[in-house]
Amino acid sequence: MRIRRFEEVDAVVVAGIIGRCLRETNSRDYPAEVIERMCAHFTPGRLVELAGLREMRVAPHGTVSRDGNKVYTMFVDPRAAGKGIGRALMAHIEGLAKAEGHAFMETGASITGHGFYRRLGYVDVRESETEFGLNYILRRPLG
Numbered sequence: 001m002r003i004r005r006f007e008e009v010d011a012v013v014v015a016g017i018i019g020r021c022l023r024e025t026n027s028r029d030y031p032a033e034v035i036e037r038m039c040a041h042f043t044p045g046r047l048v049e050l051a052g053l054r055e056m057r058v059a060p061h062g063t064v065s066r067d068g069n070k071v072y073t074m075f076v077d078p079r080a081a082g083k084g085i086g087r088a089l090m091a092h093i094e095g096l097a098k099a100e101g102h103a104f105m106e107t108g109a110s111i112t113g114h115g116f117y118r119r120l121g122y123v124d125v126r127e128s129e130t131e132f133g134l135n136y137i138l139r140r141p142l143g
């Protein structure tokens with residue numbers, strides 16, 4: 001699977017993927033009002049801004065970002081879910097973080113994403129409240 005850097009021309013497609021995830025998948029766990037606020041947050045313009053702050057990667061049908069050993073914006077299009085794209089994106093950024101010498105990877109998971117990270121070997125370290133509700137903080141050693 002080809003995983004590459006996000007480029008400005010990807011912004012509309014990636015915003016579409018995130019919007020479908022939020023409305024079709026995360027909407028099972030969050031009220032409509034929160035989902036719409038999340039969708040409003042991840043506009044194409046905002047993604048271009050975020051890509052300037054973090055290392056943002058794209059695969060066909062998915063995206064993930066990192067800042068050092070912290071994971072952000074992990075989304076796979078519901079139309080392509082369950083095919084290993086999320087696992088491959090995580091392995092990719094874990095490899096980048098490990099090469100920089102980080103001992104562990106840390107992610108903030110929505111209620112919807114929590115089981116995915118647990119499946120990948122992440123362990124809960126705490127919970128936090130964000131503007132979008134409950135978030136689980138999980139870590140996985142990069143040894």
Ligand SMILES: CC(C)(COP(=O)(O)OP(=O)(O)OC[C@H]1O[C@@H](n2cnc3c(N)ncnc32)[C@H](O)[C@@H]1OP(=O)(O)O)[C@@H](O)C(=O)NCCC(=O)NCCS
Pocket residue numbers: 021022025026073074075076077080081082083084085086087088108109110112113114115116119120
């Ligand atoms: C969570 C998400 C990123 C998973 O992406 P994906 O490409 O479908 O995941 P993969 O196919 O790589 O799955 C990897 C493993 O995790 C498991 N898995 C995937 N989603 C899961 C979930 N929600 N709960 C439990 N396990 C899950 C798969 O069964 C698979 O296990 P296996 O390899 O042993 O068969 C995707 O469903 C998504 O974007 N969801 C909405 C947004 C979201 O919640 N993002 C998470 C960040 S908060």
